[in-house]
Amino acid sequence: MGMSVGSSSGSDEPEVLMDVNTTPLIDVMLVLLVMLIITIPIQLHSVNLDMPPPSKNQPLKDPVVHEVFVDFDGTLLWDGIQLSSLAALEGKFQEVVAQADQPEVHIKPNKLVDYGKVAAVMASAQRLGVKKMAMRGNEQFL
Numbered sequence: 292m293g294m295s296v297g298s299s300s301g302s303d304e305p306e307v308l309m310d311v312n313t314t315p316l317i318d319v320m321l322v323l324l325v326m327l328i329i330t331i332p333i334q335l336h337s338v339n340l341d342m343p344p345p346s347k348n349q350p351l352k353d354p355v356v357h358e359v360f361v362d363f364d365g366t367l368l369w370d371g372i373q374l375s376s377l378a379a380l381e382g383k384f385q386e387v388v389a390q391a392d393q394p395e396v397h398i399k400p401n402k403l404v405d406y407g408k409v410a411a412v413m414a415s416a417q418r419l420g421v422k423k424m425a426m427r428g429n430e431q432f433l
Contacts, residue, residue: 341422355394357387358427361412363403377411384419399427 359380360368367374369383387394396416400409416424 354423356397357383357394358397358399359412361398361400361404361409363401365404365408367412377415380412381415381419384416384421388420393421393423395423395425396421397425397427402431 357370358368360371362368367377367380369380374380374383384396387396398409398412398416413424
């Protein structure tokens with residue numbers, strides 16, 4: 292504890308003033324804070340990807356690629372042909388899944404499209420079992 296000596300009453304005897312020393316309290320609080328930070332489990336926000344194993348062999352032929360374009364108003368185009376709805380696109384996805392060697396599906400959204408429409412396309416592709424899917428045109432968002 293700290294002690295302050297001063298004469299405030301005017302007498303010859305100094306008056307003793309006792310204050311609480313907060314330095315040890317701050318030290319204990321800092322130690323507790325560090326222990327709390329260390330013991331909190333690390334939360335990893337990861338996306339599990341099903342990546343193919345690395346291979347040094349070059350493919351014998353170029354893969355078949357289908358492009359899905361999502362326009363700014365939510366219009367869906369499959370290889371440049373306009374589709375009427377998401378159900379029609381899901382029919383195309385089912386055709387892709389039915390093939391033995393699945394073609395690649397490249398999704399290219401417009402910069403102004405609502406994210407929910409793109410997420411719905413990706414979710415339906417994943418739900419139906421499309422294994423080879425890619426996002427194209429991401430440089431427009433930089």
